[in-house]
Amino acid sequence: MDSSEELIAGVRRGDENAFQLIFEQHHRFVFRFLYGMVGEHRLAEELTQETFMRAYKNIGTVREKAKLLSWLCGIARHVALHSLRSRPGKNQWIGIDDQEVAELKDAQLTPETRMLNAELKTVIRDALTALDEDKRAVFILKVLQQMSYEEIAEVTGFSIPKLKTDLHRAKAEMRRLIRPYLEVRDEM
Amino acid sequence: MKCEACLGMMDQLIEGELDGSLSREATAHMAMCGPCSQLYANLRYEQELFRKYLLEVEPAPALWADLRLELQKEKVIRPSQPQLRLQRWLAIVPGGLNVTPKMATALVLITIGLAIGIMVWRTTTDTSGREPQNPKVAGVQPSSEANHKDTHREADITDRQLAANDNERKIQPSSTGSPEKRSGIQISAPGGSGIRKFGRSPVVPTVDQVARKAEQQYLSAIEILSSDLKRRRATISPALLSQLKTALADIDRNIAATRRVAREQPRDPFAVQYLALAYEKKLELLREVTSW
DSSP: OOSHHHHHHHHHTTOHHHHHHHHHHHHHHHHHHHHHHHOOHHHHHHHHHHHHHHHHHTGGGOSSGGGHHHHHHHHHHHHHHHHHHHSTTOTTOOOGGGOOTHHHHOTTSOHHHHHHHHHHHHHHHHHHHHSOHHHHHHHIIIIITOOOHHHHHHHHOOOHHHHHHHHHHHHHHHHHHHHHHHHHHHHO | OOHHHHHHHHHHHHHTOSOHHHHHHHHHHHHHOHHHHHHHHHHHHHHHHHHHHHHTOOOOTTHHHHHHHHHHHTTOSOOOHHHHHHHHHHHHHHHHOOOOHHHHHHHHHHHHHHHHHHHHHHHHHHHHHHSOSOGGGTTSOTTSGGGOTTHHHHHHHHHHHHHHHHHHHHTOOOOOSOTTTOOOOOOOOTTSTTOOOOSSOOOOOOHHHHHHHHHHHHHHHHHHHHHHHHHHGGGSOHHHHHHHHHHHHHHHHHHHHHHHHHHHSTTOHHHHHHHHHHHHHHHHHHHHHHTO
16 A cells, blocks of 8 residues: 555545555655755754644545645645744744754765855755745755646645746845855865 | 857756757757856756755654654544554443442452452462472473473463563664674563573563663663763864764754653653664764764
8 A cells, every 4th residue: 555545545544554654755855845944953843743733634635646745745835834924033043053963974074074064054044044935935845855846836826937936036046145155165 | 059048948957847859959058168068067066055955854763653642642543443442341331331239239249259369369370480390491492391281371471471572672772793892782681681481470571661771771871982972072173073062962852852752652662662763873973983
């Protein structure tokens, strides 16, 4: 049992294992999208949990079962927007202490390179936070998670021309914000 | 194709949204044009940097256990089958039985009788259990001739012990490498070294008790490695030390989250496994740093 249709049917019957499979298949994607949106690891985890709670409760409303991921991302986007709006002025909460353990795994990198990577992450995170929420969502789904415009339109409900415009602006803004850092990095 | 047209299509090309013929034209142009080719390489590099930023983040392994707990709290997820059966019984018994005073008296008498019967039976089995029937029984298969007389009782005890041992083995942290290098923690089965003992059966610890014992062992190992790390602190560069602090803080956060779930669901072996994994990760990191 691994097609979306079967899994959804299983969840509707109350099969917890089916829901666990859905979670296993999609939670990383949803978590990363939310991490991109809110920029904070623990909050992204909480919001991932909230997203799947809502998904479980509303599994009966999935219209196109093959598009489960888009549906989940749609919920995640609402959850993220709600969280961001309920914490006005807290968009600057992003701290430098949220770097990843993964950096330590690469023993081949010098400490300087590792520090630069950590800095780069902070720069990207700050740049993402500086984008408005719609552009940020589009940028994450398209550039970071490589969804098609059609899929993003399903998640956001925006028209494709608006998505293209938003993405174009988001990219320009991101480049403007991270280019100075990249130039310094390239000189080293 | 001219440079202007190529530049206009570059984003679409990187996103994979350009159709076949245009994509081929743009690629052919870049093969001939240094500046366009350089710009394309830069844009791709940026894109990879952005992607890497998200791909490297991982949610905590305890996320599912946490979610499941939340769903249970909100009574969205149905309890497991045994729980359901119990609930049905509890729902049926008080309403379904019309207990008269005579019936109540009879029930009380039956309960007292049963209690006395069980106490007498326990006393006799305990007495026979203390007798040194066959000291060689320990470590011998239950089907051997020596303990054939008590096959039923012993088999029952063996099954219970095996089940308990299995439960415990599930949360044994993995331990690889030589024992000198790695101090992997082993939770031994009751009775030690896996030898089954008959006679007076030892108290079988619960999953929670075993988990707490394992946690203590992990904490002791972590303490030893942490003090080792403190001694070596001066030899580690400040940048690396800062990253190490961050990594340890992340792992500690994960440990706290998994511990919370394990405490809330003390009988859930998955929650305990996740906690053991989180501790194991911290141990691994400390081992790696102290072995430099």
